[in-house]
Amino acid sequence: MILKQIDLQNFRLHKNTSLNFSNNLNLIVGGNGQGKTSILEAIYYLCTTKNLNSSSENEVVSFGETKFQISGKFEDLSNHEVNILYETEKNKKIFFLDDKQIFNASSIIGKFPVVSLIQNDHAITQGAPADRRRFVDAVISMASHTYLGVLLEYNRKLRQRSSLLSQLKETRNQNLYQQLDIWTESLITTGVEIIKHRTKFVNEFNFFLKEAYSHIVEILEEPLIVYQSNSQITNDNTEENLRQEFNTFREDELRRGVNLVGPHRDDFTFFINNLELKRYGSQGQHKTFQIALKFGQFFFIKEKLGRTPIFLMDDIFGELDTTRARQISNYLSKIGQAFITATDFIKTETLGIREDKKLIKVNNGTVSYAS
Numbered sequence: 001m002i003l004k005q006i007d008l009q010n011f012r013l014h015k016n017t018s019l020n021f022s023n024n025l026n027l028i029v030g031g032n033g034q035g036k037t038s039i040l041e042a043i044y045y046l047c048t049t050k051n052l053n054s055s056s057e058n059e060v061v062s063f064g065e066t067k068f069q070i071s072g073k074f075e076d077l078s079n080h081e082v083n084i085l086y087e088t089e090k091n092k093k094i095f096f097l098d099d100k101q102i103f104n105a106s107s108i109i110g111k112f113p114v115v116s117l118i119q120n121d122h123a124i125t126q127g128a129p130a131d132r133r134r135f136v137d138a139v140i141s142m143a144s145h146t147y148l149g150v151l152l153e154y155n156r157k158l159r160q161r162s163s164l165l166s167q168l169k170e171t172r173n174q175n176l177y178q179q180l181d182i183w184t185e186s187l188i189t190t191g192v193e194i195i196k197h198r199t200k201f202v203n204e205f206n207f208f209l210k211e212a213y214s215h216i217v218e219i220l221e222e223p224l225i226v227y228q229s230n231s232q233i234t235n236d237n238t239e240e241n242l243r244q245e246f247n248t249f250r251e252d253e254l255r256r257g258v259n260l261v262g263p264h265r266d267d268f269t270f271f272i273n274n275l276e277l278k279r280y281g282s283q284g285q286h287k288t289f290q291i292a293l294k295f296g297q298f299f300f301i302k303e304k305l306g307r308t309p310i311f312l313m314d315d316i317f318g319e320l321d322t323t324r325a326r327q328i329s330n331y332l333s334k335i336g337q338a339f340i341t342a343t344d345f346i347k348t349e350t351l352g353i354r355e356d357k358k359l360i361k362v363n364n365g366t367v368s369y370a371s
Contacts, residue, residue, distance in 0.1 A: 001112060001307050002337050003043060007071040010062040012038040013365030021339075022358035025332065028341045030362035036341045039362070040116070040312045043339060046072040046082045047114035047310065049095050049105040054120075057086045057093055074112060076307065082112070106152060110142045113301050113309035117294040117316055124293060125277055125286045129267035136268055139297050140201050143304035147197045154190040154263070161187055162259050169257030184246055187262060192239045194263040195229050202227045202268070205300055212295035215331045216288055216324065223289060224271040229263060287319060291328060298335065308336035315341045 002023050008014040013035035030036040041060075044052040051060065061068045067087040074080045083096040095102045102108060123131040141148040161183040168176050202225050213223045230245055242261070249260045259265075270277040272285055281289070301309050317325045332338060359370045 001310065002075045003046070003072055003310055004075055005073045006039070006042060006046070007069075008038075008042055009069040010065040011042055011068045011070060012060055012062060014038055014042075015062060015365060017365065017367055019360065019367060021337070023337055025357040026337070026339045026360060027357045028339060028360045028362060029343070030341075031343060034362050035365040035367075036362040037314055038365075039360075039367075040118075040314055040339055040341060042070045043072070043310065043312060044114060044116060045070055045084055046074075047108075047112040049084070049093070049102075049108050052116060052118065052312075057091070058088055061086065061088055080112075106148055109148055110145060110305065113142055113305055113307060114312065115294055115298045115301065115309050116312040116314070117291060118312075118314040121290045121294070122286065125270055125281070125289050129265070132268040133264070133266065135293070136198060136201065139205070139300065140197055143301050144197070147194075150190060150193045150197065154187070154194055157183060157187045157190060158259055158262070158264060165253055165259065166257045168254055188239060188242050188246065191242055191262045195238055195242075195266075198227055198229070198263065198266070205296060208296035208300045208303075209292055212299070212331075213288070213292040215295070215334075216292055216327050221272050221285075222274075223292060224274075226269045226271065228267040228269055230261075230266070284321075284324075288324065291316065295331065311335050311338040313338065313340045315343060317342060318344075 003021055005021065006019050008017040011017075017039075019039070028036045028039055041052040044050070051057070057068075066089060067085065069086075070082075070084045072082045074082065081098055083099075084093065085096075086093045095105065095108070097108070097111075124135045125132075137147075137151055141151060161180065164176055164180050164183060167173065168180065206223075206225055209223050209225060213221065230241075245261045253260050270281075270289060272281060272289070275281070277285060277289055298309055298311055316328075320328070332340075361368050361370055
């Protein structure tokens with residue numbers, strides 16, 4: 001899949017920007033706060049309907065304006081045009097695919113596969129379990145609409161059960177207990193599906209992680225992801241294990257009025273050479289692991305969908321030593337279309353970034369091309 005063109009109107013510093021891209025590497029260079037990351041942000045919007053940095057849409061609109069618009073043209077097995085319009089007065093984002101309005105954003109997930117490597121990705125290895133679940137769920141959802149549907153259904157049931165627990169905490173209304181049991185059984189059924197999907201994913205993804213890691217570091221280090229699910233004793237007994245866990249925590253849930261059991265509380269533990277990364281890893285190992293996760297994600301999605309994702313990398317070379325940065329730049333030769341931001345063009349030249357790049361310079365929201 002290739003993004004050929006993008007047009008931005010009133011998108012952060014970009015009042016009226018139009019860009020044509022290379023099918024290979026697009027190097028976006030500019031000082032801090034000049035608008036280079038906004039280009040990656042706009043690409044991510046087109047591919048997912050979501051913001052790359054979890055900002056609200058109001059923050060994205062250019063100062064003094066009331067709306068923004070992003071348009072893009074993709075080439076794949078067939079050509080597609082995507083348009084996104086957001087108006088502050090209505091606080092509403094409208095998504096068009098080939099001039100047809102899309103009302104269900106989940107239907108876009110995986111249609112334009114994208115992998116992003118940004119500063120906030122440190123949370124995947126260093127943050128809370130929710131950050132790791134979010135990463136894993138996003139990767140599986142992009143590769144499997146079945147999983148995305150199960151995950152959305154699970155979250156819906158979780159909200160309903162949470163509401164019942166909150167009511168029971170306040171009222172202890174006997175009529176609600178039967179409803180709670182019904183939602184619990186329904187949540188177990190959907191939860192088991194999530195656990196099975198995640199277990200299968202981790203078993204497959206470890207191969208892609210190790211392959212990526214070996215290209216980034218020259219020394220022998222063995223990365224590993226382990227799925228930590230309280231209900232995952234054996235695959236055959238997952239449903240009964242989960243049911244027993246609900247029974248064990250039933251009174252605690254009623255007393256606190258919150259969901260304490262289920263895959264929404266599971267975690268993923270990262271290891272290097274059998275040592276837990278979060279406890280024993282250096283900053284360099286954390287960064288390397290985060291990069292390897294994203295390269296692994298790229299090749300995992302490429303294999304599952306049979307299509308090449310777009311790769312976005314936001315100013316990662318500034319945090320790496322020259323040796324590791326060179327390893328990554330060499331690895332980029334295996335990637336299709338990539339968009340990389342950098343503050344220093346001279347430094348990227350010394351890294352040996354491939355010659356078939358397109359250089360885009362950004363200055364205060366104004367773009368120009370350079371040879």
